[in-house]
Amino acid sequence: MTCMRLGFICTVFWVNAALAVSVTQRAGNNFRTTANNQEFALNRSNVNPGQFGLLRTYDFNAKVETQPLVLENGAGADDLVIITTMKNEVIGINARTNDTVYKVKLGPEISSQDMDMWKHTPTWGISATPIIDPASNTLFVASWQKKNNDNRFRDYWVYALNPLTGSQKSPPLRIFGKSQEGNGCWFNDAGATYRLNQQTKQFVYPKMRAGLALTANNGLVMAFAANGESYQGGRKNPHGFVVAFDTRALLGLPGFSKNAAIFCATAFNSWGAGIWQAGGAPVTEDDMVYVATSNGTSNNGDVDLAESMIKLRFKPGVSGARPELQKVDFYKAFLDERVSKDKCLWQDNDSEVSCGRAGVGSAGADWDFGAAGPMLVPGSRLLLQGTKDGIIYSLDKFQLGQNDRFNQLLSKPPLVATYYGGGTAENWDRVQHLNRSLPCPASGNSDHGWFVPCGDPENNKMHHIHSLALAQRDETGGVVYVWGENSRLKSYNFSTLDGNLPSFRAEADDLASVGVESPGGMPGGLLMVSGKPSTSTGFAHAIDFDSAIVWAVFSKFGDANKEFAEGQLIAYDATTMLPGNKLQRLFRTGDDNSGGLGKMSRMIPPVVANGRVYVMIYRVGTSDCTVPDNQLPVCSQLKVYGLK
Template identity: 60%
Template sequence: MKFATAGYLSAVFFFLLAPPASQAVSINERAGNHFRTASNNQEFILNKSNVNNAQFGLLNTFNFDAKVETQPLVLEKGINGNDLVIVTTMKNKVIGINAKTNNKVYEKELGPPINTVTRKDGKETQDMDMWGHTPDWGISATPIIDPSTNTLFVAAWVQKNKGDDRYRDYKVFILDAKTGDKKAEPVRIFGQSQEGNNCGFNDANAVDGQGKQYTYPKLRAGLALTGNKGLVLAFAANGEHPNDDKRDNPHGFVIAYDTRALLNQQGFSRDPAIFCTTAFNSWGGGIWQAGGAPVTEGDMIYVATSNGTSNNGGDDLTESMIKLRYLPSLSGKRPELQKTDWYKAFLDERTSGAGCLWQDNTSEVSCGRAVPPPRGPDGEFRLRAGTDWDFGSAGPLLIPGSDVLLQGTKDGIIYALDKTDLGHNDRFNKLMFRPPLIGSYFSGDKDGETQQSWLRANELNRSIPCVVDDDWFTPCKIEGGPENGRTHHIHALALAQKDAGGGIVYVWGENASLKAYDFSTTRDRRPVFRAEGEELASARIGAPGGMPGGLLMVSGKPSKLQGAPDTAIDFDTALVWAVYAKCGDANKGFAEGELIAYDATSILPGSRNMKRLFSTGNVGGCHGGLGMMSRMIPPVVANGKVYVMIYRVEGYDKVIGSQLKAFGLK
């Protein structure tokens, strides 16, 4: 983060002045920093006294002619002393906006996006979006700004030949963050995995008649930078593909470039390091993380994967946390990604015995998740990983200065892993505390919930979803099962760090309320329920429920505690912000969204409730006051402004664009 003088801010009616020496901050990447804490502890304008419906509200809006699926970035004093807000769209446009004047500063088009609705031959295809909401697929992952070189790195999907959707390229574009101008020629992403398993990314020069281009991956996780000049991209394994091609073997990938090479510095290779999460003949292990970027620390990278074929070893790392070391380019050689550790939460494969995958595996967190595989013509079982119950449904979060790596999952569970020893297949003994926290379901006030026994966690973990004939989730309605038949997937975590010993972790699962837990970085010290909000996400939708719950960010001033880490926040000023689906499902359809702010640390007297400070909607009703919620874009808080992205929808299911809403002191 870069800090500078922000100046004075006048507010109508109240004439509030920011402190003379207040500082400003840039939001250069997804969730604000490489730890992915979703926390800005350099917010000197917005506080607990002025964030209310009387003083705080909507300032302006900015419309886009395409769907936006990426988090806005904020470059402090990026244009004439004002903040520059950078937005990227699915039509491969990069747009810079003056945060003060709301005027467009620049607009750059990177190339023709993919049209996933109609192919050149007239056949319809939904090989990227089964709901058909996104006709154009271009920039789908949050870019990143390298402040050391003022470089904006953007990954875009472009047609190889304009007007022909059949053959496609992912490219990395290297731009000047302030002007959007090209700093170097883009690089096409392709190559073979370094594991030697014949796992190829965008394998071909893709010409007519070639049948060996594998399922097109989805780039949804935000871009990341390592501390040693690595640009990291993490790809999901795309299972949405037309029936008339042979791209039926999707994989998850981690790909890294040397940023010096991308900027044309001599002596460095422009070839990528490529890591494939599953073996060539296996599939899955995609990294989507609800748009969250990989965690990076020094030369280390942490990513969380989703469902697919699996085994008890380290070849097929589905439903896993993977730790990689990035080795930069030296003497012109290709950079490398080395697998250094991993943790596998559960296995998506065939079952055995009484329902567990491995009868002798007593440390299994869950078993029997996969759809039972049918027998082939020869009577043999075929591996089938049909349960879309992703360990990597949220991006990982590393508590700064500690060994605690947190992961939120579709189970509603938060795992706390030891970054120095993830545990491989030991799903229980290596956890930082046991059992893992069923974070989005429980509030800690009922008999036995504060203990949350491992038996309860294991039962919940393996009982949902029930296996049914269709492809979607049907939570088990059994005694002690998920409350009201609802799913409480976790798609975001946020941290208000108090000191080196821990802080407050916030989670807002689907069909649940915002919950806060006191987290310790000390091993074997379990989190303690602290408080919760009153609003329910997707409150009026039937079971199993709607996505995505609440997307979060914490803001406040830096901590005043002596010896506190640089990332710690002043609890007296801390706010927690959320955008959530008030009513409806923001995944399959569209949902009314609401922006809400809570006092991040206070608890209302005589209750277990957090104190709500501001809301765009009405209490109890379905009016969210925001518009149609963007599916996975959290609010961005920087320098007295809160930026929220919504969809512009025509009718029920036609997205005609997006809109950026800027909130602040009136």
């Protein structure tokens, strides 16, 4: 299992003599560092407007909400780009010729807008980034489909495909069942129904955003939220789930259970704890799985785990028994449950804005600890989590801390990454009472149903975090990049050594979502780092700082969540600092007055592989975009950038 433990090289990138790579999963690797340290074609000298630009585009007649995957030499001598759509299509594209290698449809998509409060997602199908298992040469895809061709009821199916052809390796398996904690949760509960306009409909739907993940012991891991996250009562409550299959069962091998391990993040009579992570996949290491949950019921116990980091162990079934997801540890960032003051975990109630103050189901409880996917720094105990409160939490993977929300953090004070560009003194003042930088209930913005942060944060706005990226120097640390909403790209020196606090390094000048009021301006910047492998250390994950580039797709104008935002692809020198602690811009589409990219996709980061940069955008209202009646025509386009 050495290859699987290395992860970054073996599980994620296949490296051949030509120094090419395959990107086989969300955020590049199982640690979710969103980094490719095997990029030899693109560098800081040739990524400029004169040498680098748009090469080609590929139009889809469906909306795409998943990250492209790239198979080196998957189309003969050319790379194969794999795209999945919200019409349940899996499409293979020749990266050089732009020809369609294959196009398969897995099942009937859902024709409904009851899954999208902003009314611009006409169909639902494959909404989570698939994953390729290099060991078995298998593409695993989760597909959301109509049940018995009745749009009122839906099912999830898991497919094992040949990534080179799209053909099925074995029959798909349906995701359905009861959780294993004895708390009464059912995944895809067909009994939770209601009557509307003389029609019976399924009340609660699992909603999948987070990418798929693999463990080193044959586990395929999927994480789910739900459509809506407010208290409904009984079996109508939405829940967050982690589901895992044994990949050998998915491949049809005998002797392995076809049932899934199912973990429910809250009790039957509680609600929420959805796992969406802005599309980011769970972190996996050996048999361990890390997920970050969002709004819902949270208390001082170990059952209702909303607003938490959860550590699970995947245990394959023995002799055909059902596999398990065993809860190992957890960390609770704050409390959203409505409780009386005497039941608060800490006595200083005035500094705990979410203890006994956040109205359940209201916008005021929209903290979303799981607003980004977690990142595990390779070779270390350091687990990072970006959140809606603008903080990067630094956790110890060996001791998450459970209800001790401050003392167990590896970096104390926690880094208030998108509020301040400066030193730890300001950070300490912001968070010395645990989550003091959370929004204040006593704000002047209550007429809009939202809170603004306490104190005087940057631009007086909450800068939600939806993406992190890492340029790792060696086992002792590296540079972490974050681009919050309504903010600028910022970089921080992060150390894996005990007692070394993170420190501000540099920031860019470009501002996300210019002119958009907070909260808004989603998602800020979605990031990826590329460069050559380091020659100064033998550590497999280290990147050459002299070649490193940090790439971003960001909402230059507008909000990419509630509307369609003008996006921009941009590249910076990842490590050189200009006077005033500024990052040097190398390339951007458009200029100060134009994004130049088109309508950015909401949560898809750029993918850099073998001299090309793959970026997804939306196409709105085009004649070739076919959608169900009375639905907004929204489809997608793949843009491929590279050396001209």
